[in-house]
Amino acid sequence: MIVSSKLSEVEIDKGIFKQVLDLDGFFMVDENVLKNFPELSKKNLFVVISGEESKSLENYKSALEALDKSGKKTIIAVGGGVTGDLAGFVASTYKRGVELFQVPTTLLAMIDSSLGGKNGINLGSKKNYVGTIYQPKKIIVDPNFLKTLSKKEISNGLAEAIKYFSVFGEPSFFELFNFDINNSQNVISNCCKIKLAIVEEDERDIGIRHTLNFGHTVGHALERVYNLSHGEAISIGMIKELVLAKKLNLVTEEKINQIKKLLEKNSLPTEFPPNFNLKNCLDMMELDKKGSLVFSFDKKNFNVKLTRDFLEENLK
Template sequence: MESVKSQSYEVHINELAKAALNQHIAKKEYSKIFLLVDENTKEHCLPIFNKIIDFSIDSILEIKSGEENKHIHTCLQLWEDLSNLDGDRKSLLLNLGGGVLTDMGGFVASTFKRGIDFINIPTTLLSMVDASIGGKTGVDLGALKNQVGVINQPQMVLIFPEFLETLEKRQVVSGYAEMLKHGLIQDKAYWDNLVHEANFTDASCIQHSIAIKNKVVLEDPTEQGLRKILNFGHTLGHAIESYCLDSHDKKTLLHGEAIAAGMILEGYLSHELRGLSKLSLDEIKSTFLTHFDKVEFTEDDIDAILQLLKYDKKNSHGNVNFVLLQAIGEAVTDIKIPEELFQKAFAYYKE
């Protein structure tokens, strides 16, 4: 299966990934090789990874899994660990984990000694098709997602679909939401294939999603224009995710679960403001509700979620900017939403 070429690195899959990693390590004279894991990837993925590599790891760094640990205090501990273990500017950090770990590991590597090399080895479907591609790194600020970070590219990204066998079904389905998003914003045929026919965990589907995201990132690496379309469903989705993470009476949502709700809501806004057909809107809603449980929202919940929109990273000059759909496969950016439509969108979601 062909590798996907990005700006300064490649995304390799299966056997090509194994060969690329071992060749890279053999060629580069790293002073230290560090491996970052969490308790889950240490138990389930590290034994698989050890069979892939032809080199030795100098030190394994471990963090706690979960979005609630994606904050600067965890980074501080990792910077101290790297320093205490004699890490220098010629060190390498391998990030073996899901999106929380690759986001944070990339940020730690990008800032330690003003930047050391890192390689992302995503272990969840979500991180394979989304979080580990495009060079976005960072951490949350309280419950507000990805408020602190930098855009910096890894040396390479390595995809081993066998890691998906270590996951519970809920984690795998969470990644499916991002794959569906790729179809909604850029490729109707891919959307149709994912909805009606494809085994979405197949390597060819994973590669297709990576290629869509990579194409967008190549055209707009610093998110000045086109790359914003990757945020479809994320403006409200991130607010929902943050609210549920910070609320004691709400079940914490996985990223894909939150943006699935966000895509239905923003699909409704697309219908009202950009002419997305009612047929397409209903197809989007039924597809997501087939795979994701409906989230219950009270009026107080909705008010609190809408208050969180002011922290969205895409905001400019005090305006909340949305990505909407004109049709399945056609996205538009920088759309401002009349406030009364938010309540109508939530009413449509609840129907």
């Protein structure tokens, strides 16, 4: 199955990873993937340790040096979001840009982070402060990788799929409520179609692409302050941002309950953690790279600026 736009192409097929093993290039591979596919160790290889710590300036330099030593002109990134972010930034900056293939191995990466060209590394505690927008030549998705993931990792990705449903109406409620890793291609392809279309319209993220930020203003702050997974943080963020939208008469209580039902069915949290501190959360939101308290709720309201006073009163 091929999903394409003017900027990039996604090929989705069970078992397609075998073709990746035949590619000639510099492989940047998540350490956990390497454990399941030891044959990758025979490649020109840079192993990416799992976790945000790998997205450091020091690790970026190490990857550049390894790529340069390899003599290869194509990068194949095999892993989740961290691997994709690091590999994308290396590909976009080495010799002003080399060919990049993204091979996402988590549901979150398959439907979100590997698409759209955004990449980046962290500047200390500031996530993705150093990065570019650089489109991969191709994204290769093998749904069989989902069988290697824990239930928590699947739920982590489904949070982003539910985001697409809330904003764009696809994938369907039924597919998300009854998600099955053995029959996942339709959900994956629908998410890819939505994101590729949005990115084609607004690659530089100055307008309609902001719709993809739903749940992320609150979510990113929670992720950093409380060390939640991305999916857990975005799940809570979506519900709390929908509550704010209801205060602004932009959504109904029925909509909030619908999204909450989907999230809870997929074992995702919808309430703040027990040790939640509103001041700490708001402080982190104000440090976000967007520079102000900006929210995206839907296709019509994706650049809504709110005051700290409003949030202090309504974000509970």
